[in-house]
Amino acid sequence: MTPIALTIAGSDSGGGAGIQADLKTMSALGVYGASVITAVTAQNTQAVTAVHGIPPDVITAQIDAVLCDLDVGAIKIGMLASPEIIATVADAIRGFDRPVVLDPVMIAKSGDALLADEAVAILRDVLIPRATVITPNLPEAARLLKVKPAETQDEMFAQAQALVALGAQAVVMKGGHAEGPVCHDMLVNGVGLLADYTAPRRDTINTHGTGCTLSSAIAAGLAKGQDLDEAMQHAHGYLQGAILKADDLKIGQGHGPVHHFHQVWQG
Incomplete structure (x- = not known):
């Protein structure tokens, strides 16, 4: 069977993040990507200038259309924008019994908000308990927990445990x-620290879409039948390659995208 993953997220007109990054990532990793668009953004490497949420009934119809026909092995959830959209997605995937990767997208690389304040609580209460794994960056984890962003590895681990709770x-x-020459990504569950994935911190501004890319890569691995640690290992390595080759691309005048197809063609 062809492995299939579904991304439920917003559209990035600049092509570096959101649905576009998700589908590029899944394709690069040998997984067929289906999509449900939750919002349309007017966005480039410099700013998000407009956001239009898709009507909830249209979101439900998209999800139903995919899940009733395609044998989806994993779902990745990204930008959801509003409480209504979050509740709609949670209800529409209620019967889905395979892995769900939740990337709690809140702020674009440009600094523009992508999740309304009133939506944070419902994301925390309705979707986090539904997730196989969530993939927050440090500001997102802090916002979910109503604390300051972690500054040390011990604080990162403690906040991860709080999110598992x-x-x-x-x-x-x-x-x-975080700061420092080495970047740490920690995989934590109810038992404790499962793995600490490290990589040299790259001196580049071309990191648009890194969060979308990692979460989609994890979903791709899970759709292939990998366990979470294996999927994360492959996703981490793939993203590091995409960041390493990001400067080979000359896209836009701000935070350019990572190179999703670095294994296939050069910039």
């Missing part, structure tokens, strides 16, 4: 916003 089966705490 909210109902997620596992958490990938992404250390891209």
Whole structure:
């Protein structure tokens, strides 16, 4: 069977993040990607200038159309924008019994908000307990927990445990916003620290879409039947390659995208 993953997320007109990054990632990793668009953004490497949420009934219709026909092995959830959209997605995937990767997208690389304040609580209460794994960066984890962003590895681990306590089966705490020459991404579940994935911190501004890319890569691995640790290992390695080759691309005048097809063609 062809492995299939579904991304439920917003569209990035600049092509570096969101649905576009998700589908590129899944394709690069040998997985067929289906999509449900939750919002349309007017976005490029410099700013998000407009956001239009898709009507909830249209979101439900998209999800139903995919799940009633395609044998989806994993779902990745990204930008959801509003309480209504979050509740709609949670209800529409209620009967889905395979892995769900939740990337709690809140702020674009440009600094523009992608999740309304009133939506954070419902994301925390309704979708986190539904997730196989959530993949917050440090500011997102802090916002979910109503605390300051972690500054040390011990604080990262403690916040990951707090997120697991909210109902997620596992958490990938992404250390891209931390300081130091080495970036740490921690995989934590109810038992404790499962793995600490490290990589040299790259001196580049071309990191648009890193969060979308990692979560989609994890979903791709899970759709192939990999366990969470194996899927994360492959996703981490793939993303590091995409960041390493990001400067080979000359896209836009701000935070350019990572190179999703670095294994296939050069910039």
